[in-house]
Amino acid sequence: xxxxxxxxxxxxxxxxxxxxxxxxxxxxxxxxxxxxxxxxxxxxxxxxxxxxxxxxxxxxxxxxxxxxxxxxxxxxxxxxxxxxxxxxxxxxxxxxxxxxxxxxxxxxxxxxxxxxxxxxxxxxxxxxxxxxxxxxxxxxxxxxxxxxxxxxxxxxxxxxxxxxxxxxxxxxxxxxxxxxxxxxxxxxxxxxxxxxxxxxxxxxxxxxxxxxxxxxxxxxxxxxxxxxxxxxxxxxxxxxxxxxxxxxxxxxxxxxxxxxxxxxxxxxxxxxxxxxxxxxxxxxxxxxxxxxxxxxxxxxxxxx
Amino acid sequence: xxxxxxxxxxxxxxxxxxxxxxxxxxxxxxxxxxxxxxxxxxxxxxxxxxxxxxxxxxxxxxxxxxxxxxxxxxxxxxxxxxxxxxxxxxxxxxxxxxxxxxxxxxxxxxxxxxxxxxxxxxxxxxxxxxxxxxxxxxxxxxxxxxxxxxxxxxxxxxxxxxxxxxxxxxxxxxxxxxxxxxxxxxxxxxxxxxxxxxxxxxxxxxxxxxxxxxxxxxxxxxxxxxxxxxxxxxxxxxxxxxxxxxxxxxxxxxxxxxxxxxxxxxxxxxxx
Numbered sequence: 001x002x003x004x005x006x007x008x009x010x011x012x013x014x015x016x017x018x019x020x021x022x023x024x025x026x027x028x029x030x031x032x033x034x035x036x037x038x039x040x041x042x043x044x045x046x047x048x049x050x051x052x053x054x055x056x057x058x059x060x061x062x063x064x065x066x067x068x069x070x071x072x073x074x075x076x077x078x079x080x081x082x083x084x085x086x087x088x089x090x091x092x093x094x095x096x097x098x099x100x101x102x103x104x105x106x107x108x109x110x111x112x113x114x115x116x117x118x119x120x121x122x123x124x125x126x127x128x129x130x131x132x133x134x135x136x137x138x139x140x141x142x143x144x145x146x147x148x149x150x151x152x153x154x155x156x157x158x159x160x161x162x163x164x165x166x167x168x169x170x171x172x173x174x175x176x177x178x179x180x181x182x183x184x185x186x187x188x189x190x191x192x193x194x195x196x197x198x199x200x201x202x203x204x205x206x207x208x209x210x211x212x213x214x215x216x217x218x219x220x221x222x223x224x225x226x227x228x229x230x231x232x233x234x235x236x237x238x239x240x241x242x243x244x245x246x247x248x249x250x251x252x253x254x255x256x257x258x259x260x261x262x263x264x265x266x267x268x269x270x271x272x273x274x275x276x277x278x279x280x281x282x283x284x285x286x287x288x289x290x291x292x293x294x295x296x297x298x299x300x301x302x303x304x
Numbered sequence: 305x306x307x308x309x310x311x312x313x314x315x316x317x318x319x320x321x322x323x324x325x326x327x328x329x330x331x332x333x334x335x336x337x338x339x340x341x342x343x344x345x346x347x348x349x350x351x352x353x354x355x356x357x358x359x360x361x362x363x364x365x366x367x368x369x370x371x372x373x374x375x376x377x378x379x380x381x382x383x384x385x386x387x388x389x390x391x392x393x394x395x396x397x398x399x400x401x402x403x404x405x406x407x408x409x410x411x412x413x414x415x416x417x418x419x420x421x422x423x424x425x426x427x428x429x430x431x432x433x434x435x436x437x438x439x440x441x442x443x444x445x446x447x448x449x450x451x452x453x454x455x456x457x458x459x460x461x462x463x464x465x466x467x468x469x470x471x472x473x474x475x476x477x478x479x480x481x482x483x484x485x486x487x488x489x490x491x492x493x494x495x496x497x498x499x500x501x502x503x504x505x506x507x508x509x510x511x512x513x514x515x516x517x518x519x520x521x522x523x524x525x526x527x528x529x530x531x532x533x534x535x536x537x538x539x540x541x542x543x544x545x546x547x548x549x550x551x552x553x554x555x556x557x558x559x560x561x562x563x564x565x566x567x568x569x570x571x572x573x574x575x576x
Contacts, residue, residue: 026545033308046547054558061538061548066355068540075547075559219355247355270541271348271360273310273401 004287005280005295007041009239009262010162010187012096012123014041017295018252018280021243021266022047022100022126022166023072024217027086032093034273039280041262042096044190045086047128049101050108050115052078056133058210062199067220067245068267069197071209073133074102079115091121100126100166102138103151109141110154117159125161127151127186130168130193132215142168142193145180156185164188164241167232169221170196174228175235182236189232190241190264192225218267221245226254233259233300247275249282256283256295257302308543309334310401315392316374321464325380325432326390327366333373335402339365341439342407342534342568345375346542348399349385349392360401361385362539364436364511364567366465378435378464404542405567408440408532411449411507423506426498426529427453427474428520430491430512434465436534438472440509445472452505454498456480456491456516492519499527509534510571518576531571537562551575 005016015038020028022044028037037043055075062069077085082099090097099122103109109127116122129142129151141151152165165181167174169192178189194215199208225244233240242260246252247268255263268275287295313332320326335345346360363377379386392398411423425444427437434455444451452475457463460480470476479494488494491512510520511534524531537549544564551560552575560566560574 024546030541030543030545034310055547055550057552059538060550061540061546063357063359063538066358068358070540070546070548072547075550218358267358270546271358273308273543 016041017262019264021264024266037095044098047100067218069214071214096123098124102128110158113155113159127165149180152181152184162187166190175231178232192244219245230258259300325464329376339368339403340407343403345402349389357384424450426505426508428510429455430516433512521571
């Protein structure tokens with residue numbers, strides 16, 4: 001792998017600024033069959049909760065023009081299941097692991113942080129205060145500056161690991177929420193999570209999803225995500241992991257030029273198992289064509 | 305362990321079987337080489353870099369020619385993906401991901417079947433549920449098994465693959481909603497009538513709409529006939545990553561995922 005894509009995030013050396021987005025990469029196993037996971041700067045794993053969750057009943061997916069609404073509902077083996085069954089595989093692969101954590105209560109977030117602190121193979125926590133598909137917690141914590149700051153403060157107190165806080169786009173002023181989590185010790189900001197959306201079945205005349213609303217992702221959300229990354233990059237000084245509909249190297253480059261130090265690829269992995277390697281190759285060639293020696297030189301270039 | 309390929313193939317044949325049912329044959333030797341009856345393939349139906357539609361579309365294998373490097377999919381046009389797929393020109397490229405999922409368990413692999421000398425196998429298809437049965441029937445006939453097919457559709461013109469399955473040596477009984485009154489119009493009624501008439505089977509396979517599968521499961525349970533179901537669900541990745549294609553487990557709580565735990569499951573494993 002070339003030096004051109006190497007970067008550093010919160011004290012970690014990354015082989016590339018391209019990460020997986022939580023929920024669209026499982027725990028890496030499926031993609032390991034297609035390519036070397038060390039191509040990724042880090043694997044951001046499927047959201048983990050304190051106890052195992054079965055996920056939501058009923059239909060979980062609705063395709064939309066250039067988008068996908070999901071209502072998975074954080075199906076996961078719980079933190080103990082993750083540590084015992086999934087983490088050893090990733091540790092053996094030698095790729096940095098960012099664990100996405102979700103709680104029903106602020107206390108659950110701090111308990112998750114405490115449990116994962118010091119666990120070998122865990123490089124960073126991504127505090128998910130933006131999941132739209134769980135009844136309690138999730139997005140509710142990301143909706144106001146006060147609640148977002150409160151969760152960040154609690155988690156910060158319970159771990160020495162670097163923290164990134166994943167923000168919801170379903171808010172009025174995402175930059176002020178970013179600032180409030182930065183003030184409480186977030187080392188990094190991840191954005192965006194999915195946009196709240198819905199679909200109605202015209203035959204049954206009922207919402208398609210049991211929970212009525214789901215999270216919209218995919219190319220359709222990219223312009224919104226990019227705008228929000230731009231706004232947050234102008235408001236905070238911590239690094240940003242930008243995501244939302246990134247499907248090509250050009251998309252990734254836009255987020256980097258807007259001020260993201262790293263980018264995460266989500267829905268695109270579901271359409272093309274080689275999405276991440278293709279984006280890495282494209283970005284590397286782009287760096288060369290720009291006459292730069294490193295992708296780092298391009299971070300925020302569009303803001304000048 | 306079977307490896308999944310993301311392969312650029314070439315469309316080598318486009319057939320119109322009935323006014324609404326089509327078969328597309330694709331040369332994709334890496335996928336075809338390892339495809340098994342009951343497994344499926346995810347096909348990008350739109351133009352290569354297009355997001356219309358965004359997701360790949362899952363199809364069960366309707367023909368598998370491992371040596372010739374081709375496979376076929378059989379479908380009714382129901383939406384954007386199938387509409388685009390039927391119009392792809394012969395010679396054009398198309399990307400596919402497969403083979404995916406767990407296929408049918410054949411009798412010699414099946415522990416649930418009785419120790420009959422020459423097992424008799426029953427296939428039950430509803431509508432497009434016929435799609436995966438040709439490769440399965442071929443395998444069963446090759447193993448020297450007696451195979452019967454009960455096949456229901458709305459219209460007699462919708463009975464795709466009927467002639468080819470008969471030609472394999474299957475006993476084929478069809479019913480359509482057009483024939484209402486003459487004989488059972490639903491395949492589940494035909495199944496009940498067949499069993500009531502004293503026909504005995506050692507193993508059954510069913511594929512079709514959810515309501516039909518549920519009825520077939522009930523009939524088979526009553527007559528203690530082991531049953532495998534080929535399930536269908538809205539799906540994104542096909543790889544077990546997104547967890548979108550859930551299906552309720554029958555025993556403990558939680559869900560199977562049709563793409564990796566299925567699409568073929570034992571009937572008693574799922575709640576329908």
